[in-house]
Amino acid sequence: MTTLRIAFQGLSLTGQLLEDKAPKICRALLDSLPLDGSVTNVTWSGNMLRLWVTIPEPGEPENVSQLQYPGDILFVPGWNGLRFVYGPAQMRGGAGAHPVPRIGRLVGDLTDFVKLAKRVESEGAKPMTVRHG
Amino acid sequence: MPRKIEIELDGVVVTARLLEEQSPKTCERMWAALPYEDRVTHAKWSGQMFHTNTPIDLDVPGGMPPFDIESPSAYQSPGDVVYYRPAKEYAVAYGESRFCWESGPLFVTPVARIEGDLTEFAKKADRLVWEGAKRFVIRRQA
Numbered sequence: 100m101t102t103l104r105i106a107f108q109g110l111s112l113t114g115q116l117l118e119d120k121a122p123k124i125c126r127a128l129l130d131s132l133p134l135d136g137s138v139t140n141v142t143w144s145g146n147m148l149r150l151w152v153t154i155p156e157p158g159e160p161e162n163v164s165q166l167q168y169p170g171d172i173l174f175v176p177g178w179n180g181l182r183f184v185y186g187p188a189q190m191r192g193g194a195g196a197h198p199v200p201r202i203g204r205l206v207g208d209l210t211d212f213v214k215l216a217k218r219v220e221s222e223g224a225k226p227m228t229v230r231h232g
Numbered sequence: 233m234p235r236k237i238e239i240e241l242d243g244v245v246v247t248a249r250l251l252e253e254q255s256p257k258t259c260e261r262m263w264a265a266l267p268y269e270d271r272v273t274h275a276k277w278s279g280q281m282f283h284t285n286t287p288i289d290l291d292v293p294g295g296m297p298p299f300d301i302e303s304p305s306a307y308q309s310p311g312d313v314v315y316y317r318p319a320k321e322y323a324v325a326y327g328e329s330r331f332c333w334e335s336g337p338l339f340v341t342p343v344a345r346i347e348g349d350l351t352e353f354a355k356k357a358d359r360l361v362w363e364g365a366k367r368f369v370i371r372r373q374a
Contacts, residue, residue: 139361143279145334187334193279220273223364
C-alpha cells in the first residue's frame with residue numbers, strides 16, 4: 100500500500116492511499132507529488148481542512164461516500180485540492196450534502212493533528228506539504 | 233424611526249436596520265446590550281457567514297429549540313444578522329449561506345439587515361477563512 104508523508108505544523112503524518120478503491124485519483128495524486136500549499140478550514144462541511152493545490156482531474160469519481168470520518172483524505176471533483184477530516188464532518192455545499200471520493204486515510208494517533216487542525220479556524224491558513232511516504 | 237446599528241469588521245463599517253417589528257423581544261435586548269465587541273471567525277458549516285465566539289446572553293425567554301425561537305427563520309440572505317439563542321451568538325451572512333451545525337440547518341432569530349453596498353464588507357468577511365479571527369463590533373448608530 101502506497102503511503103504519503105504529510106507535514107503540518109511540525110507534525111509528520113502518515114497517509115495510506117486507497118489505490119484499490121480509487122486507482123485513477125490516487126494515480127493523479129501520486130503524479131502530482133510533492134504538493135506544497137496552504138490549508139484552510141472548509142466553510143460548509145464542518146471539521147475538515149482543505150489543502151489548496153491543483154491535481155489534474157482524473158475524469159470520474161471513484162469510491163464515493165456520503166459519510167466522512169476523522170482521518171479521511173478526500174478529493175472533490177470539480178473543486179480540486181485535498182480534504183483532511185479531523186472531526187465531525189459531512190461534505191456539503193450550497194445545494195446540500197453530496198458524495199465525495201475517499202482516496203486515503205491518515206493512520207496512527209491523530210490527537211495532536213486534531214488539536215492543531217482545530218486552531219486553523221481562529222488562526223487562519225497554515226502550510227502543508229504532501230510527499231511520497 | 234427604526235433603530236439602526238453600525239457593524240464593524242476589521243475596520244470596515246456598515247449600517248444595519250434592527251428588525252424590531254419582526255423580532256421585537258430579541259431586538260430590544262440586543263439594543264440594550266450594545267455595544268458588543270468580540271473576535272469573530274468564519275463559519276465551518278454555514279457557507280458565507282461568520283459568527284461571534286463570546287456568548288452574549290440576551291435573556292430571551294423560550295423553550296427548547298426549534299420551538300419558542302422568536303421569529304424562527306431557517307434561511308438567510310446576504311446582509312442578514314441573526315441571533316442563535318442556544319449558543320448565545322450572532323452570525324452575519326455575507327453571501328450564499330444557511331445557518332447550520334453538524335446536525336443540519338437550525339432556526340435562528342433575524343435581528344438586523346445590513347443596508348447599502350455589501351461589497352467591501354463581504355471581501356473582508358471572506359478573508360476570515362485565510363486570516364483567522366478578526367475584531368468585530370456592534371454599536372448603536374450615533
